[in-house]
Amino acid sequence: MHTTLTITLGLAAAAATPLTCAEPSDQQTLGVLQRDFHARGQATMDRVVQDGLQRICTLSGDQPPAEVAKALEADQMRTIVFPSGSLMGEWKRGEAIAQSGRGSMWNDQTGAAAGGSCYNCHQLSPQEQSHGTLAPSLLGFGNKRGNGPQVQQYVYGKIYNAKAYNLCSQMPRLGHAGTLTEQQIKDLVALLLDPASPVNK
Amino acid sequence: MFRSRTSALAPALALALAALSVQGQDTKKEIEKYQKMIADSSPVELYELQGEALWKKKQGPKGASLEACDLGRGPGVVKGAYARLPRYFPDTDRVMDLEARLLHCMTSLQGRTREEATKRVFGDDDNPSEMEYLSAYVAGESRGVAVSPGTRHPKEKASYELGRTLFFYRAGAWDFSCASCHGEEGKRIRMQELPVLSTPAGARAVVATWPAYRVSNSQFKTMQWRINDCYRQMRMPEPNFVSDATIAVNMFLVATGKGEPYRGPGTKR
Incomplete structure (x- = not known):
């Protein structure tokens, strides 16, 4: 503090x-x-x-001094609540969450299921051609990295609080902000890492 | 008359969207072709005519029209007025954009209450708002005039600086500023290309074409709406209509894009 x-x-x-x-x-x-x-x-x-x-x-x-960024990223890392066990949910539900741009806006119903707005900025499944380009393409994400516990933990953490990994990233802190639930983040982890997910086909 | 014109557009739109989704490559070319197509069949002129009728219509407790409204070039001068907004107005001692000034004329000339005049500032597809029609008319009367907002008065300078500060101010549930989406060249949200609004090149095309008709929802939209809806998507609270904050953001955009001949109201996706 x-x-x-x-x-x-x-x-x-x-x-x-x-x-x-x-x-x-x-x-x-x-x-x-x-x-x-x-x-x-x-x-x-x-x-x-x-x-x-x-x-x-x-x-x-958006360009803080390196030592400042490091210290504050560590603070952000401490906000992430990692569930125990497998972090892989269902990729099909993850695809629907990635598609939805709803959530946390003044016209969204409080308590209604939100989306992650993922396609607004990222390419994911090759079938979806209406994807944004503000953020890196995630096509084939799991193919390059596998789906072991460490990469699951990284993807879960990144979605929960992207600022723990890159302090001034433009990606929202979707778990920390209360937009996505633990289960929804797990479903997104599966969308990225499950070999059966279209992202990895 | 309105509706038949708008619905005639739908098949062309569906076709263009289908073309977009089929051909992944050459996406940019397809988007440009589509943009040209929608511009060729825009109903903007109808909004302008309706706006002119409302401008001349006697309304309010004073039974007056807006024809004596001073938009900055003297009472009743509409030609070229929009291209010179926002600017400082001595009679209200504040910087005002088009909608702020229209509202001022509705209350001062027509004797209407602010509450009544702002009851429904943003319309929907079945029922555009008075503010939208009037904006179409007044903006259309600036075609061919170089965009040149007020930049000399201290309050104009302060408005620009406030707008720039707000443009880069990160806040809200998702940590966004305007620059989160409008800060990098050549990027898109879904299929929507994003101009970098803090650069003259990015701002010019925008300030030269707003207010605008949006084909995707068959609605005419004003700059106040554009700013309002960006803040909604930024997960921020709602900005007050024609507040200093919204006028400042508008001032920053218009001053950044100044010099461009106005060619709107435009037609957008």
Whole structure:
């Protein structure tokens, strides 16, 4: 906590140097957001307030100093709750979760099953040609890596909290944010790693 | 009249989408062909005509039309006004975009309450909103005019700086900023190409074509809607209609893309 604070202050001081007079201060920006946005559905107003990670990534233009990134990635790693036993669910359910772009928006019903929005950014199954390109293609992901316990753990952790592996990644922290459940993440692990999954065909 | 024109578009759309999904290679070429096809058969003009009728319609407790509305070039001047927004207005002492100014004229000239005038600012396919029709009309009257928002007044500068700060501000349940999707060249969400809006090249094409008709849902959409719906997908709370924050984001985009001749309202996927 203390290190995070010192780092934040250090970065804030560094970012303060090139300020022009018109640029809003942090306090002003937050004040504008709190005045000009309103809670709707599950999108509550606490979401306009940055947590430490969001703050540092914003301040550093997503390029925090290496030692800062390392320390904060370790903090993020501690947020991941790894279930015991196999982390492989059902790839067919995983495909449906990967397809769905629902979840955590103000018009999504609170408590309704969410999706992972995976195809918005990644290529996965070759049958789905309407895939985004913001993130790396995951076609053949399991073929290259196998599906042993270590790679299962990596994929589960990455989906649960991508920031534990790459601090300022644009990938949402789907488990940490409460968007996906433990079972849903397991199903996505299977979509990527099961030899029977279309991703690996 | 409206609906028949719109539904006539559906078969062409289905065909184009089928072509998209069949041919994985040459995707970009297919998208470009499709974009040209939808632009050739757009009902934008109908929205402009309807907007002009609403502009001239006497409404509200004062029984007045919007014809005396000052959009920045003097009362009643619509030609070229949209291309010069957002800008600072001394009478309200704030920076305003098109929809903010239209709302101001509805309350001041027509005597309508803010609550009534903003009851339904975003329409749906069966029923476009008054704001959408009016935006189509006013924007259409700026075709051929170079986009040049206000940049000299201190409040215009502050609005631009706030917009830039908000563009890169990461927050919300999914840690997104505008730049999460609009920060890297040549990327797509699903099949939708994403302009890099913090660069002149990326912003120019966008500010020259919004507001726009969207073929995928047969709706005419305004810039306030575009910003609102981005924040929805960013998993953020909802921005207030024509708030300083939304106008600032708009100002940042328009100022970044300035100089481009306006050629909208556009037609989008």
